Amino acid sequence: xxxxxxxxxxxxxTIMLILVVLVLGFIALARLPIDLMPDITFPTLNVxxxxxxxxxxxxxxxxxxxxxEAMSSVPGVEEIFSTSSQGSSSxxxxxxxxxxxxxxxxxxxxxxxRIIGRLPEDIDRPTLRRFDPAQFPVLMLGAxxxxxPIQLRKIIDQQISYRIERVPGVASIDVWGGLEREIxxxxxxDKVKALGLPxxxxxxxxxxxxxxxxxxxxxxxxxxxxxxxxxVYTSVDEIKExxxxxxxxxxxxxRDIASxxxxxxxxxxxxxxxxxxxxRLAVYKQSGKNTVQIVEGVLKExxxxxxxxxxxxxxxxxxxxxxIRNAITNVASSAMYGGLLAIFILLFFLANVRSTLVIAASIxxxxxxxxxxxxxxxxxxxxxxxxxxxxxxxxxxxxxxVVLENIFRIKQTGVATIKACTGGTxxxxxxxxxxxxTTLIVFLPMLFVRGSAGIMFRQLxxxxxxxxxxxxxxxxxxxxxxSSRLLATPHNPGEKPESKLALRAKAxxxxxxxGYQRLLHYSxxxxxxxxxxxxxxxxxxxxxxxxxxxxxxxxxxxxEVDVTVEMEVGTxxxxxxQKLKEVSAMVKQFVPxxxxxxxxxxxxxxxxxxxxxxxxxxxxxxxERSRSSIExxxxxSQKLSQVPGALIRTRVSGGQMMFGMRGxxxxxxxxxxIRGYDMDVAQALAEQVKRVVETTRGVTDVRIS
Numbered sequence: 001x002x003x004x005x006x007x008x009x010x011x012x013x014t015i016m017l018i019l020v021v022l023v024l025g026f027i028a029l030a031r032l033p034i035d036l037m038p039d040i041t042f043p044t045l046n047v048x049x050x051x052x053x054x055x056x057x058x059x060x061x062x063x064x065x066x067x068x069e070a071m072s073s074v075p076g077v078e079e080i081f082s083t084s085s086q087g088s089s090s091x092x093x094x095x096x097x098x099x100x101x102x103x104x105x106x107x108x109x110x111x112x113x114r115i116i117g118r119l120p121e122d123i124d125r126p127t128l129r130r131f132d133p134a135q136f137p138v139l140m141l142g143a144x145x146x147x148x149p150i151q152l153r154k155i156i157d158q159q160i161s162y163r164i165e166r167v168p169g170v171a172s173i174d175v176w177g178g179l180e181r182e183i184x185x186x187x188x189x190d191k192v193k194a195l196g197l198p199x200x201x202x203x204x205x206x207x208x209x210x211x212x213x214x215x216x217x218x219x220x221x222x223x224x225x226x227x228x229x230x231x232v233y234t235s236v237d238e239i240k241e242x243x244x245x246x247x248x249x250x251x252x253x254x255r256d257i258a259s260x261x262x263x264x265x266x267x268x269x270x271x272x273x274x275x276x277x278x279x280r281l282a283v284y285k286q287s288g289k290n291t292v293q294i295v296e297g298v299l300k301e302x303x304x305x306x307x308x309x310x311x312x313x314x315x316x317x318x319x320x321x322x323x324i325r326n327a328i329t330n331v332a333s334s335a336m337y338g339g340l341l342a343i344f345i346l347l348f349f350l351a352n353v354r355s356t357l358v359i360a361a362s363i364x365x366x367x368x369x370x371x372x373x374x375x376x377x378x379x380x381x382x383x384x385x386x387x388x389x390x391x392x393x394x395x396x397x398x399x400x401x402v403v404l405e406n407i408f409r410i411k412q413t414g415v416a417t418i419k420a421c422t423g424g425t426x427x428x429x430x431x432x433x434x435x436x437x438t439t440l441i442v443f444l445p446m447l448f449v450r451g452s453a454g455i456m457f458r459q460l461x462x463x464x465x466x467x468x469x470x471x472x473x474x475x476x477x478x479x480x481x482x483s484s485r486l487l488a489t490p491h492n493p494g495e496k497p498e499s500k501l502a503l504r505a506k507a508x509x510x511x512x513x514x515g516y517q518r519l520l521h522y523s524x525x526x527x528x529x530x531x532x533x534x535x536x537x538x539x540x541x542x543x544x545x546x547x548x549x550x551x552x553x554x555x556x557x558x559x560e561v562d563v564t565v566e567m568e569v570g571t572x573x574x575x576x577x578q579k580l581k582e583v584s585a586m587v588k589q590f591v592p593x594x595x596x597x598x599x600x601x602x603x604x605x606x607x608x609x610x611x612x613x614x615x616x617x618x619x620x621x622x623x624e625r626s627r628s629s630i631e632x633x634x635x636x637s638q639k640l641s642q643v644p645g646a647l648i649r650t651r652v653s654g655g656q657m658m659f660g661m662r663g664x665x666x667x668x669x670x671x672x673x674i675r676g677y678d679m680d681v682a683q684a685l686a687e688q689v690k691r692v693v694e695t696t697r698g699v700t701d702v703r704i705s
Contacts, residue, residue: 002426002429003476003477004421004422004425004426004429004476004477004480005422005426007476007477007478007480007481008418008421008422008480008481008484011481011484011485014477014478014481015481017477018365018474018477018478021365021368021369021372022365022368022369024369024372025367025368025369025370025371025372026368026371028371028372028374028375028376029368029371029375029381031375032371032374032375032380032381033289033290033293033380033381034290034291034292034293034324034325034328034380034381034382035290035291035292035324035380035381035382036291036320036323036324036327036382036383037382037383037384037456038379038380038382038384038385038455038456038458038459039380039455040452040455040456041101041130042130042452043076043094043095043096043097043098043099043101043104044092044093044094044095044130045092045093045095045101045104045105045108045128045129045130046090046091046092046093046128046129046130047067047071047090047091047093047108047112047126047127047128048088048089048090048091048126048127048129049063049064049067049088049089049090049091049119049123049124049126049127050087050088050123050124051063051087051088051089051120051123051124052087053087054086054087055086056084056085056086057084057679059084059085059086059087059088059089060082060084060089062119062120063084063089063119063120063123063126064082064084064089064091065082066115066118066119067082067089067091067112067115067126068080068082068091069115070111070112070114070115071091071093071108071111073111074093074104074107074108074111075104075107076095076096076099076104077093077094077095078094078095078096079094080092080093080094081094093108097450097451097454098450101130105128105130108128109128112126112128136284137174137282137283137284137318137320138283138284138285138291138294138295138320138321139282139283139294139295139298139299139316139318139319139320139321140280140281140282140283140316140317140318140319140598140616141280141281141283141302141314141315141316141317142271142273142278142279142280142281142314142315142317142596142598143156143160143278143279143280143281143312143313143314143315144273144276144278144312144313144315145278145311145312145313146311147311147312149178149179149264149277150178150179150180150181150264152178152279152312153175153178153179153180153181153279154181155309155312156175156178156279156281156312157175157180159309160305160309160312161173161175161281163301163305164281164283164298164301164302167294167297167298167301168289168293168294168297169285169286169289169290169293169294169297170283170284170285170286170294170297170298171284171285171286172284173281173282173283173284174281174282174284175279175280175281176269176271176279176280176281176282176600176602177269177270177271177277177278177279177280177600178271178278178279179264179265179267180264180265181262181263181264181265182263182264182265183236183239183260183261183262183263184260184261184263185206185239185254185258185259185260186258186259186260186261187199187202187257187258188257188258188259191256191257192257192258195245195247195252195257197244197245197252197257201244201245202244202254202257202258205242205243205244205245206239206242206244206254209231209233209242210231210232210233211231211232212228212229212230212231212232213228213229213231214226214227214228214229215227215228215229236260236261236262239254239260240253240254240255240260241253241254241255242254244257267573267602268573268602269600269601269602270573270577270580270599270600270601270602271598271599271600272598272599272600273315273317273596273597273598273599274315274596274597275584275597280317280598280600283295283298290380291320291321291324292321292324292325294321295319295320295321295322296321299316302314315596317596317598317616317618318560318616318618323558327383327556328381328382328383328386331383331386331387331390332386334390335367335386335389335390335393338390338393338394339363339364339393342363342393342394342397343356343359343360343363346359346360346397346401348505348509349505349509351503351505351506351509354486355404355408357482357486358400358404358479358482358483358486359397359400359401359404359479361474361478361482362396362397362399362400362471362474362475362478362479363393363396363397365470365474365478366392366396366467366470366471366474367389367393367396367467369466369470369473370389370392370463370466370467370470373466373470374463374466377462379459379462379463382459384456384457384459384460384463385459385460385463387460388459388460388461388462388463388464388467389463389467391460391464392463392464392467392468392471393467395439395464395467395468395471396467396468396470396471397471398432398435398471399432399435399436399471399472399474399475399476400471400474400475400479402428402431402432402435402475403424403425403428403432403475403476403479403480403483404479404483406424406425406427406428407420407421407424407425407480407483408424409424410423410424411424417483417484418484421480421481421483421484422480424480425476425479425480429476432472432475432476433472436468436469436471436472439468440464440465440468440469443460443461443464443465444461446458446460446461447461447462555630555652557622557628557629557630557652558629558652558653559618559619559620559621559622559629560616560617560618560619560629560652560653561591561616561617561619561629561632561633561636561650561651561652561653562614562615562616562617562650562651562652562653563583563587563614563615563616563617563636563640563648563649563650564612564613564614564615564648564649564650564651565579565580565583565601565612565613565614565615565646565647565648566611566612566613566646566647566648566649566703567579567611567612567645567646567647568611569611570611571611573601573602576601576602576611576612576613577601577613579613579645579646580599580601580613580615581599582643583613583615583640583643583646583648584597584599584615586639586640586643587615587617587636587640590635590636590639591617591619591632591636593619593620593624593625593627593632594617594618594619594620595618595619595620596617596618597615597616597617597618598615598616598618599613599614599615600613600614601613601614616653617632619632629652630652633650633651633652634650636650637649637650637701641701647701647703648701649701649703650701670699672689672693674686674689683704686704687704690702690704
């Protein structure tokens, strides 16, 4: 007894088995993580070193180069890339795909231990970390309020940040902008010099007086009491009364040689949302966690914060989950529409509702069963896995159609329904298994593709394989069982006459068969001409291939445009901020589609520099604007290129910006590297390359870094 006979003779068992598969599939679907793309672990490690107040040239000579030389002997290293700036160096070590990063990290640490003596004595120990797309924020929020800026920053740092950080999956929060409270001690140089007080002595005295000292324990009755001597400053007046030295028995207090002010730190970062000064919060997720769930959890917490702090307004500036949800919804909708169209075509050709229902049942059952296999293989619900399902929808029906057609053919000869279902399925079992295996073999090479493309297309291939195997199982079990119960026998007196729509469909199908028969006879009679036409089409297709563009990922309209404003190195923040306001005013004039406009300038943080400012444009939905984000970015690039005193670049940004950043860390679609040891020669060569590249068609702006 084969599987088809068993299914027909045990229909209850077959239905219960299918129900178990459906239940597992629905549970798996509810628990599947949702993300834009498959989880890609780049085989890259970063070694970061900090040495404050050191010029980039010295950082490169004293720190970056020794680390590079040590890392070059690590097994599996493909490329080493270093960047040195004022007070910091970063060495990026890229390995071959497939390298065990745990073992590679141990090798890197061992090499660092060997060269630590060659680095400056007072340098902080270099830190090692993996390159992870999770280092980019998944959600950006703008906090606006009419509160005092210092008070607003204090509330966010002490009462709001920790509430967002405790949302499951959130790794950290970067707070940008606002005013931070600072107690400043401004010494009077003449008095300090006259009294001969060294600065380190003054600093030491202030530090010594600002501590809590434990004083042990005392026993009193039945209790042990822990005693401490509180010495932390609680007011500015206490700081002023600090004794810093004694001269001839007289105490010199801090107020005698300095002024103590309760003020705010020097402003190094500026943030605005819709022209209103505020604070930006960047939310980072833990590696491997579900982006959509994290963002939804954070937004729910933000809603509760609105109730607790009504005087603070939180505006989502960038929401990665929104783009992911839209992408997933679009792919899922396409798969659903494709399945419905396939069922409609089936109804047209079969001209029988019951037959169509028998075959149509294989689509949802195969898809839901595939979710279980996706879940148990540790994959996520992303564009690639859903794309595999969408591709597999059409192929899911093939085996069921073959089985049903053969059953119907045997029934037309007068064979009983049960026997026709058993014999008809048995006849084509080998054929549909062979057909499924040959289809799966086509996707086998994808499993051996290396790199990030291999990770993405491996999931695509596996999902298609899962769905086809599930469809094969349905064709061999459920289709013959349903056919034995639902399909009426030929010439049944109680059978209803065919409808006009069914008769018309059969007439159209008959005409198509006749037309194909004539075309087939013509082709067999004119073999030479058919071969010549096919060869001509092949040659033309090969010639047209050179005109087809190539890129890693296509640009998408995520409704977001990023404008970078860069001025000369050393530019003051106030000057940078003024230029940013000027560019922002022009952007609002040229882009009426803007919904939210965020500005930021300053040193440190994500995508920031001391002489650099960024403007992020969040556009209205695509249905409310006539231009795409790509067209808006290109138009802005032309209109802002002539702004004096600044280099302005525009790009479409959003959820896909993390891809393609494994190398030097830039987001430009084309980068040219000039390598050497003479910076003057490198700069001259870079200027020559820039002049050549700027004349290339399609290039909007060129930046030398």
